[in-house]
Amino acid sequence: MSELRSRALLARLVGFATVSRESNLALIEFVRDYLRDLGVVCELIYNPERTKANLLASIGPSVPDGVVLSGHTDVVPVDGQAWTVEPFCLSEAGGKLYGRGTADMKGYLASVLAAVPLFLASPLRRPLHLAFSYDEEVGCLGVRSLLEVLLQRIPQPALCLIGEPTRLQPVLAHKGKLAMRCHVKGAACHSAYAPYGVNAIEQAARLIGRLGEIGAALADPSLQDARFDPAYSTVQVGVIQGGTALNIVPADCRFDFEVRALPDFAPQVVAEQLQDFAERTLLPPMRAVQGDTSIRFEQLSAYPGLATSPDSAAAQLLARLCGSNAFSTVAFGTEGGLFHQAGVPTVVCGPGSMDQGHKPDEYVSVEQMAACDRLMDRLASYLCEPNDC
Structure with a gap:
C-alpha cells in the first residue's frame, strides 16, 4: 500500500x-x-x-x-x-x-x-x-x-x-454550457391521414437540422480560439423522445440539446436563433392545420x-x-x-x-x-x- x-x-x-x-x-x-x-x-x-x-x-x-x-x-x-x-x-x-x-x-x-x-x-x-x-x-x-x-x-x-x-x-x-429542452406539440391522427395531422417528430427533426446549421456556422475560422479543443463553440443533441406507434401521427416529441460555448460567446444566442426559426418558419404551417400546436423551450442548466x-x-x-x-x-x-x-x-x-x-x-x-x-x-x-x- x-x-x-x-x-x-x-x-x-x-x-x-x-x-x-x-x-x-x-x-x-x-x-x-x-x-x-x-x-x-x-x-x-x-x-x-x-x-x-x-x-x-x-x-x-x-x-x-x-x-x-x-x-x-x-x-x-x-x-x-x-x-x-x-x-x-x-x-x-x-x-x-x-x-x-x-x-x-x-x-x-x-x-x-x-x-x-x-x-x-x-x-x-x-x-x-x-x-x-x-x-x-x-x-x-x-x-x-x-x-x-x-x-x-x-x-x-x-x-x-x-x-x-x-x-x-x-x-x-x-467553456461554458447551456442545456435546453425543446417540447414540440403536434396533432395526432391515423397515419393513413397523415397530411391532416401535425407530425411532432418531423417538426423536431427540422429543428434539429437547424441546430446543425447553427453549429456549423460557429466553426467558422473567424470565431475560433486556438487555445481550446475543439477550437470553437459546439452544439449537439443528446436525447430525443417521441411517438407511440407507427400508425399514429405523433402528437408529442421532445429533445435535449446543449451548447458548449467559448468564454466570450453567449450560448443563449443559439437558443434564440432556434426559437426564431420555430416561430417564423415552423409554427405558422403547423397552426394552419391545428391551432393549439406549439414549440416550447425549457432551460435545463447553464454555467458560464x-x-x-x-x-x-x-x-x-x-x-x-x-x-x-x-x-x-x-x-x-x-x-x-x-x-x-x-x-x-x-x-x-x-x-x-x-x-x-x-x-x-x-x-x-x-x-x-x-x-x-x-x-x-x-x-x-x-x-x-x-x-x-
Missing part, C-alpha cells in the same frame, strides 16, 4: 456513494465532524429539501487575500459500466487508486482535508477557505447557494482554486465559461504553486466560471485526469496524489508569508 498523507481520507470519501441523484449528507457530515474535531468551525448550506448540503469553513485570520479551495462532492453514476473493482471501495494496484470519484474529484478533496492539520499548525497571515459543493455534475446547482453565503461571510479572496483533474497542470480557461488572464495575480500564484506557467485550457466545464462571475479570481488545477473521469475503473495515480499533497505544503508556506510578498 502507498504511504500517502491523503490516502486514508480518500478511502473514506470514496466509500460514500454520493451519486448526484442521491444525498451527499453522509459525506458532508463526515467532513464537518473531521474538521470540528480539529477545531475548525464549519457552516452547512442546505438545499430546500435539506437532503443535500454545501460546506464552508475557514482557517486563519479574517482578512482579505485568502485562498479558497473548492470542489464538488457528487459523482456520476456507475450504472451500466463494466467495473472490475468495487466502485465505492478504494483499491490500489500498479500505483493507481481505483474508485468512483478518485479523479473527479475526491482525490483533490482528500488532499485538501489531509493538509488541514498542517494549515492549523502554521502561522497563517492569510486565511484558507474550504468550499465543498453538491450537484456539480448535474449543472453546477449547489455552488450557487454556497457562493451567496461565501460572499457574505469571508473577506475578498485573492484566489479560488478549483481542483478538477488537470494532471496538476495550471488551467485558466474552460472561465477566462482568467495569464497576467493576473491569480495566474501567477497558481504558477508558483504548480511550479509551471505552461497555462492551458480544458474542454469540460467547472464551477470556476460561477466563482469568477461572482468576482473571485479563479483557476483550475487538480490531481488526476478527466481521461479517467466518468469511466469504469476510474483512478488517480499515487504519484498525482503525492504531488497534490506537496502542492498543499507549498500553499501553506505561501499563506504564512507577509502580505507584501
Whole structure:
C-alpha cells in the first residue's frame, strides 16, 4: 500500500456513494465532524429539501487575500459500466487508486482535508477557505447557494482554486454550457391521414437540422480560439423522445440539446436563433392545420465559461504553486466560471485526469496524489508569508 498523507481520507470519501441523484449528507457530515474535531468551525448550506448540503469553513485570520479551495462532492453514476473493482471501495494496484470519484474529484478533496492539520499548525497571515459543493455534475446547482453565503461571510479572496483533474497542470480557461429542452406539440391522427395531422417528430427533426446549421456556422475560422479543443463553440443533441406507434401521427416529441460555448460567446444566442426559426418558419404551417400546436423551450442548466488572464495575480500564484506557467485550457466545464462571475479570481488545477473521469475503473495515480499533497505544503508556506510578498 502507498504511504500517502491523503490516502486514508480518500478511502473514506470514496466509500460514500454520493451519486448526484442521491444525498451527499453522509459525506458532508463526515467532513464537518473531521474538521470540528480539529477545531475548525464549519457552516452547512442546505438545499430546500435539506437532503443535500454545501460546506464552508475557514482557517486563519479574517482578512482579505485568502485562498479558497473548492470542489464538488457528487459523482456520476456507475450504472451500466463494466467495473472490475468495487466502485465505492478504494483499491490500489500498479500505483493507481481505483474508485468512483478518485479523479473527479475526491482525490483533490482528500488532499485538501489531509493538509488541514498542517494549515492549523502554521502561522497563517492569510486565511484558507474550504468550499465543498453538491450537484456539480448535474449543472453546477449547489455552488450557487454556497457562493451567496461565501460572499457574505469571508473577506475578498485573492484566489479560488478549483481542483478538477488537470494532471496538476495550471488551467485558466474552460467553456461554458447551456442545456435546453425543446417540447414540440403536434396533432395526432391515423397515419393513413397523415397530411391532416401535425407530425411532432418531423417538426423536431427540422429543428434539429437547424441546430446543425447553427453549429456549423460557429466553426467558422473567424470565431475560433486556438487555445481550446475543439477550437470553437459546439452544439449537439443528446436525447430525443417521441411517438407511440407507427400508425399514429405523433402528437408529442421532445429533445435535449446543449451548447458548449467559448468564454466570450453567449450560448443563449443559439437558443434564440432556434426559437426564431420555430416561430417564423415552423409554427405558422403547423397552426394552419391545428391551432393549439406549439414549440416550447425549457432551460435545463447553464454555467458560464472561465477566462482568467495569464497576467493576473491569480495566474501567477497558481504558477508558483504548480511550479509551471505552461497555462492551458480544458474542454469540460467547472464551477470556476460561477466563482469568477461572482468576482473571485479563479483557476483550475487538480490531481488526476478527466481521461479517467466518468469511466469504469476510474483512478488517480499515487504519484498525482503525492504531488497534490506537496502542492498543499507549498500553499501553506505561501499563506504564512507577509502580505507584501
